Amino acid sequence: MNLGKVRAGFFIILAMTLNFGFFYGDMDSMVHHHKFELFAAIVVNLIATTLKLGDRTQMGSVLLATSLVADIQLIAAATIWTIAEYNGGMDAGMIGIxxxxxxxxxxxxxxxxxxxxGDTIKSKR
Known part of the structure; x- marks a missing residue:
């Protein structure tokens, strides 16, 4: 068993599940979307991104690109949330964004x- 692959897989899947936990819920209310869950999703996504930095293969490049996209979008969501909170609170438009x-x-x-x-299934022992 390759512990590096286990660790990387753990953080990749944890990043997805935390992100889903934040995303899932009523679109009109922030009651179902907690700021600490968004923060946890950002932290775990950043950890997953750093674990993908060492892979020099084509698949590693694509995996890194998907992580960077997720990082940017989650950080943008947190930034917009912070700006909205300090500029008078949330409205339906900000929640939607x-x-x-x-x-x-x-x-x-x-x-x-x-x-x-797919990469794991394709790889040979």
Whole structure:
């Protein structure tokens, strides 16, 4: 068993599930979307991104690109949330933007997991 692959797979899948946990819920209310869950998704996505930095293969490049997309979208969601909170609070438009950015990051994470599984199935012992 390759512990490096186990660690990378763990963080890739954890990033996706945390992102899904934040994304899932009513689109009109922030009651179902907690700021600490978004923060955890950002931290785990950044960890997954750093674990992908050492891979010099073509698949590694694509996996890194999907992680960077997810990082940027989640950080943008947190930035917009912070700006909205300090400029008078949330409205439906801001909530929609935050959840939409999280959904884009979720799609990038799902792509990353599918590619990771495909690469794992394709690899030979």
């Amino acid at each position: 935050i959840i939409s950015l999280s959904g884009g990051a979720l799609l990038a994470n799902i792509t990353s997991v599918i590619l990771y599984i």
